[in-house]
Amino acid sequence: MTLPPHCRLAVAPRFHLTPDWAARLAVGTGVREADGRFFPRGPWRPPTADELPLLVCGPEYGCEEDAEAGCLFQIPGHLTAAWWDLLDRSAEAGCAALPGFEDFTRRVAEFLRFKHMNVPPGLQMEAVVTAAGRCSMRSDRETGAPAGLGPSLAPWAACGLPEGGVLPRLWAVVNLGDEDTWLVLMGVPIQGLAASLASRHPGQPLPTTVGELVGAFLSKFPDCAPVRLRLGPGEGFRLPSGGLILDADATDKQDPDILLLISAQSIASSKL
Numbered sequence: 001m002t003l004p005p006h007c008r009l010a011v012a013p014r015f016h017l018t019p020d021w022a023a024r025l026a027v028g029t030g031v032r033e034a035d036g037r038f039f040p041r042g043p044w045r046p047p048t049a050d051e052l053p054l055l056v057c058g059p060e061y062g063c064e065e066d067a068e069a070g071c072l073f074q075i076p077g078h079l080t081a082a083w084w085d086l087l088d089r090s091a092e093a094g095c096a097a098l099p100g101f102e103d104f105t106r107r108v109a110e111f112l113r114f115k116h117m118n119v120p121p122g123l124q125m126e127a128v129v130t131a132a133g134r135c136s137m138r139s140d141r142e143t144g145a146p147a148g149l150g151p152s153l154a155p156w157a158a159c160g161l162p163e164g165g166v167l168p169r170l171w172a173v174v175n176l177g178d179e180d181t182w183l184v185l186m187g188v189p190i191q192g193l194a195a196s197l198a199s200r201h202p203g204q205p206l207p208t209t210v211g212e213l214v215g216a217f218l219s220k221f222p223d224c225a226p227v228r229l230r231l232g233p234g235e236g237f238r239l240p241s242g243g244l245i246l247d248a249d250a251t252d253k254q255d256p257d258i259l260l261l262i263s264a265q266s267i268a269s270s271k272l
Contacts (some may be wrong), residue, residue, distance in 0.1 A: 007187045008057040012071035014115050021056045026228040031218050038218040039183045040226040071238040080234045083176050120264040130250045130257040137248035153190050153243035155211030157243040174236035174260040182249040182256050184230045190243035193217045
């Protein structure tokens with residue numbers, strides 16, 4: 001088992017959260033493959049004192065703030081209350097859709113801009129509900145089975161950043177439920193996967209799409225340790241622009257997992 005030291009986590013600027021990283025993070029032992037899909041492998045344990053500086057940035061860990069760190073943030077109570085009011089109104093009306101959802105997502109975007117979070121243009125938001133006990137928020141489009149770990153960048157996109165632009169990507173995830181939930185992250189940024197593969201298999205051709213690159217990395221590095229990040233109600237995680245391999249894990253939950261997926265450049269959550 002190896003713990004990737006590349007992508008660190010931090011509290012987003014202008015947010016006054018006490019993260020208690022040692023209790024918020026858990027380290028797995030690698031990934032397992034099942035029918036071409038990859039899932040994090042436990043058992044899960046708290047990070048050691050030596051591992052925390054590899055996972056978290058900040059002066060107390062001997063690491064300066066990193067602009068490319070994954071950032072923890074929280075939406076205010078009035079927005080989480082607005083979400084539950086929206087659900088209650090939809091249930092009372094017997095409506096499968098969520099009237100008022102666009103207004104809710106607009107207010108979320110306005111709050112994030114107010115907090116100077118460098119919100120990219122072209123945001124799309126979607127609430128994704130995952131049954132309690134399910135190991136993945138991602139589903140196979142044909143069978144509905146858990147699809148496991150996948151890229152936060154568009155899997156069909158060509159590897160490498162387009163000239164003068166940013167790949168379609170999942171920008172942030174917010175826990176809209178009323179209990180804690182877990183995100184599962186692989187620490188190597190997607191933009192660094194090709195270098196890892198090239199070092200392990202020099203001279204071999206590299207995958208050409210993000211999805212193929214992620215699959216090849218997970219297959220060749222099964223002992224690369226995943227990290228679980230606990231998000232409390234209303235808490236969110238902004239992903240680094242270079243992208244990460246991630247999933248959500250509802251196996252320990254009592255109620256359905258409800259996540260707000262905030263995507264940039266018109267990426268559709270169903271294609272994650």
